[in-house]
Amino acid sequence: MNNFFKLQFIVILTLIISCTNNDEAPPVFPEGSTESVNLWVQDSMKRYYYWADQMPAKPDYRLPTKDFFKSLLSSQDRFSFIVNTEDPASYPRSIRNMYGFDYTVLQLTSGKVVTVVKLVLKNSPAFNAGLERGMIITKVNGKEITAANAEEITSSMKDQNVIGLTVGRWEDGTVADEKYLTVYYGYSFEQPLLAKVFQKNGKKTGYLYIYDFPDGMTAALYQKFADFKAAGIQDLILDLRYNYGGSVSSAAALCSLIPAGLSGSSPFILFKGNKNGGEVKRTFAQQIAYDPKAIDFNTLRINALGLGKVYILTSNSTASAAEIVINNLKPYVQVIQAGDTTLGKDMAGFTVEDKRKPRKISWQIHPVIYKVFNASGEGGYSNGIQPQITVNEYEVLPLLPLGDSEETLISSALSHVYSKGAVHKTEYEKIKNLFQSDVPFAEAGNRLRTPAGRQQ
Structure with missing residues (x-):
């Protein structure tokens, strides 16, 4: 095997x-x-x-x-x-990886259609142009966005190197203070972790927004959890709503910092491949160690919070290694998921390419190689992982900044943190999501590593 x-x-x-x-x-x-x-x-x-x-x-x-x-x-x-x-x-192209932002086209209860900027990456072309989460896009290159042409406009943006956006603020049911922004195609730098501590009635709740799971992020996670531990937080909210995934090892490192009772030999993940691949089982310590830049399991555990439950915020852009965090924590803690159903990428793979010297074939394959399962053998979420608390993050406009305690998904989790009753599934259907710029786009997905540390 x-x-x-x-x-x-x-x-x-x-x-x-x-x-x-x-x-x-x-x-x-x-x-x-x-x-x-x-x-x-x-x-x-x-x-x-x-x-x-x-x-x-x-x-x-x-x-x-x-x-x-x-x-x-x-x-x-x-x-x-x-x-x-x-x-x-x-190479796959998306608005996010070209310009550093994403948006959603909504139909409001009034029937009005609006385009809301939901994500702006730090130090991205969009960020540098002045675009902000919560802004309303009224025109792209002078053309109004409608439910009928949203997909066509998004596709056309991927074929350009510069786009013009007419944007404004949402105020009392209308768009105010419109202005024109020029956004150039360019590079977005690695995204920082965003951590907050919320306090109410003497109870402290940690909040951590994680954009993706790159290799080598364990040092940053280690420090954030050291801060949480020093602050004495009693609950934790993980915000993975826009997290496409990335390194399974980084996801394992995050998971190792949350529950009580873990050891290096605690099972973390099961990979199931074809008849050649068979099954591969890895413990927390083994999976973390496959990232050569990672802090080892025992060191990470120094800052583990030892919690019995964790709140995780999701959307249908939550995918891949981010979904592994949700599924693979379940054998060890109570996972309370709030937001929308995840994308449903219950798979992992590595890059296949010609390593001959000199190389004779320039093509690079990114195939699905494994289905992934947790320590209890649970997986099979190709239709997405459904939340216990279903919340439409666009229920209240304008969108507030990520990390704001009044932001819709964060406040929904906090209301359950500070309530004494059981978690009840809730439904919000007033606003319809007609189109999202990042769906169905998916990045390379769950990345594995060889023992020598080569990217797979």
């Missing part, structure tokens, strides 16, 4: 491909041809892809590589993708 996990990560695949039918000779194509590249893609997918047994037996090797790759995918697969490292245009 573990031989696959230990030996297959330096992916030096030759073009001498084993055939699926022992009676048939493998196809042979000229080196460097589209067909030979597609043969490499097929062999890689046979070896690693979770749904390898569903791939077509005789695909069309003449197809362009991106189309060929798509022809191999299972109908159940929403997340695998392929890029050409020599062609930037082949």
Whole structure:
């Protein structure tokens, strides 16, 4: 079982491909041809892809590589993708990774349609242009956004290097103080953790907003939890509403800082792959150690809070490693989820590429390789993880800053923290979400690491 996990990560695949039918000779194509590249893609997918047994037996090797790759995918697969490292245009593009913001198109109870900026990354092009969470976008490049054209406008923005936004403030049911902002395509820097401590009636609640799970974030988590511990917090709210995921090791580090009673040998995660991959089990200590930049489990536990429950704020942009945090904490603490149903990415994978020197194939595959499960064997949330407390964060406009105790999702969690009764599921259906700029876009997803620390 573990031989696959230990030996297959330096992916030096030759073009001498084993055939699926022992009676048939493998196809042979000229080196460097589209067909030979597609043969490499097929062999890689046979070896690693979770749904390898569903791939077509005789695909069309003449197809362009991106189309060929798509022809191999299972109908159940929403997340695998392929890029050409020599062609930037082949990489997934989104408003968030190009400009540093996201928005939602809403239909209000009055029937009016408005476009609300829900996220602006710190030190991003949008941030530097003056865009703020809660602003209303009335026009993009001079064109009004409607329910009918929102998807078309979003798509057109991805094909540009600069966009013009007409924005204003929401005030008494209308848009006020409109102005024009120019946002250029560019780089968004790593996002900081945002921590707060709320206090009411002598009870302290910690709040931590986590944008994503990059490798090497354990030192920052360690410090934030040291601050929480020093403050004497009794409850914790994790805000993962816009968290696409990232490193499973960083997610494990976060989880290790919350419950009581964990040891290095406590089981954290189970990866289930195809017939080649089998099953891989990892403890908290093992999974954290797969990040070479991580603080070790025993050191992290010095600042563990030892809580019996945790509140987690989610949306349908909560995905991948962020969903692992929700699911894999459940065997150890009571998880009270507030917000919207998560995206449903119950999978993990690593990058498959040609490691020959010199490299002969520039394509890089990002396939789904494993389904993921918690210590109790629970998983299978491809339709998303549903909250106990269903809250539409757009129920009250304008949107307040993240970290504000009166912000809709945060206040809904705090109301349960400070109430004495049981958690009751609530429903909010007054405002309709018509379109979101970051759905169905999904990033590379749950990232694993080899023992040597190579990105997979």
